[in-house]
Amino acid sequence: MGRFIVRRFFQSCLLLLGVATMSFSLIHLAPGGPEVFNEDPRLPREYAQQQRADFGLDKPLPVQYVIWLGQAARLNFGRSFVDKRPVTDKIFERVPNTFLLAGSSLLLGFLGVPLGVLAALRRGRSFDHATRFFTALGNATPHWWLGLIILLVSARTVHWFPLAGTQTIGDGSLLDRLHHLLLPALLGAIGGWIGYSRLVRSEFLEVSTQDFVRTARAKGLPERSVIVRHTLRNALLPVVTSLGGLLTVVLSGSLLFETTFSWPGIGRLAYEAAQQRDYPVVMALTIFTAALSILGNFFVDIAYTFVDPRVQYE
C-alpha cells in the first residue's frame, strides 16, 4: 500500500515532467521561437533582456531546457503582456472561483448515480428508455450552447437566472452568490449525469448477476438490503475510478462555461489572455490545469485502494 502510493507519486511526477517537456518543445516550435513568449511591444525592453538572462536563451538547447524546468518548478512563467504582472499571481487569484464552480459541478454530477440505479431497477421500462433518450440528447448537445439558450429564454420570459458574473454588484449575500452559481454549475454537471447514469446502470446490472447477490437473496435478506448493501456498494466502484477523468473534462469545460457566464475563473482568464495574445498566461494555464488534473487523478487512485480492497498493486 505504502509502496503503491510512492510508485504512483513518482508516476505523477513523470507525467508532469512530460507535460513540462511538451510545453518547452511548443515554446521552441512556435513560429518566431521562444522570443514570442518574452518579447512584446506592450512590455519594456529591459524585461525581454531580463527574461533572456533568466531563461538562458543564449545557451544551448539542453541547458535552456534544464533552466526552464527550474524556473517552472519555482512557478516562474514570466509576466503577462497585458498588465505586466507575474503570470502566477494572475492565475492564483482566479483559482478559487474555478474551484467553486468546478467543485459544484462535480458534486452535482453525482446525482447521476441514483438515476443509473433507478434505470437499472426499471430496466426496459419507460424510465430506463427516458434516461437513455436524455443521455443521447445530452451527449449530442454542446452544453455551453444549451446554457446560451436557457439564458436567452430566461432573459426574455421568467428572469430566473442572472446573465453573468459571480454576484450582483453591491450585493454579496450568500443567496445571491448561489443564485449566480446555479445555472453554470448545473450545466457543468450534465457530463457527470450522463456518464454516471450509464456507468452505474450497466455496472449495477453486471453486479446483480454475481454469485454473492444470489447468496444474499438466498439467505433471505430483505430486497432493500440486497440492493443497497450488496449490489450498489459494488456497483459504485467504477464511479470512483471515473472521477479522475471527469475532473479533466470539467476543467476543460470551464473554458466554455466561464466564458459564457463571465465567471472570473481560470477558464475565463485563458479566454481573455488568448484573445489578447498573452502567450505566457495561456501557456502557464495549460501546464497548471494539467498539473491539477494529474494531482486529482493521483488522489483518486489512492482513494480507490481504500474503497476496493480486492485490488492488488504490484
Add this chain to the structure above:
Amino acid sequence: MSQTDATALRSLAPTTAAAYRSDSFARAAWGRFLRDRFAVAALVIFVLIAAISFTAPLITANILHSDPNRGRLTQKFRSPDREHPLGTDDFGRDQLARLLHAGQVSLSIGFLSAFVSLAIGVSLGMLAAYYGRWVDDAINALVQMFNNIPTLFLLILLSIIFRPSVVGLAFLIGLTGWTGTTRQVRARVLSERRRDYVDAAIVMGARTRRIVYRHILPNVSSLVLVFAGFDIIGAIISEAGISYLGFGVQIPTASWGNMLSKSFDYFTIAPWLIIAPGVIVVLTELCLFQLTDGLRDALDPRLKS
C-alpha cells in the same frame, strides 16, 4: 424464406466457411444494421445533412440566390422571413446560406480530424499490444499524459501559437483526440491474441507480423469504423466549442461553431442567430450517435447486452 431471414441465419451460424469470408461478414452486419430502425433513420438524416452541406454552393447560388459571405449592411439583423428563411446576421448576410456552407466546413473538420486521430490511435494501439514491454509502457505514458491535459486549454494554446487554417485546425483537433482509440485497440488486440485462431496460426508456423496483419487486424478493423464514428462526434463538438470561443475557424469562413461566437451581441437584437447553428449541431450529433451505436451492435453482436 426471405432474403433477410437467410442473412440472419447465416449470421447465427458462422461455422460455415463462407461466413468467415469478409464479404459475407459485411453483408451479415449490414443486414443486422438494417433491422435497427433508429440507426437507419439516423443514417438517412445524416446523409441528407451531409449532402445538403456539400452541395451548398450550388444550392445557395441557384435556389436561395444568396451569397454566404456577402451581405448588405442595410439588411442586417432581419428576422426570418420569406426572402431570408433564417434571417440575416450582423453584416446582413443570409443566415441559411451561411449555415449550409458552415456545414461543409464543420463536417470536413469532423471527418479529417477523425482520420488523423484514427491513424494515430490505431497504429499506437497496435504497436503497444504487439511489442509490449517498454513500447507499451511508453505509449501508455503518452496516453496518460494527453488524458490529463484539459483539451480545450491545449487547443487554444496551439491555436494562438500556430494560427491554423481549417485543415490545420482539423489536424490539431485530431492530434488531441486519439487516446481513447489507442486504449481500445490495444485492449482488443490483446484479447484477440488469446483466441484459438491465433494459436492455430502460430501452430501453422505463421510469423508474428503475418498474424498481426492477416489475422488480428481484420478482426479489429470492423471496430475501427465504430471508433471513427465516435471520433467524428468528438471532433464536431470540439470544433464548435473552440470556434465559439473565437480560436477555431476564422471569419469570414463560416462554421457551425463560429456562427455562435458573437452570441452575446445577438442576445437582445437577433436571438434567431443563436438558435439555428446549435440545432443543426445537435441534430447531426444525435444522428451520428445513433448511427455509431447501430454500427457497433451490427458489427459486433457479442457486445450487445
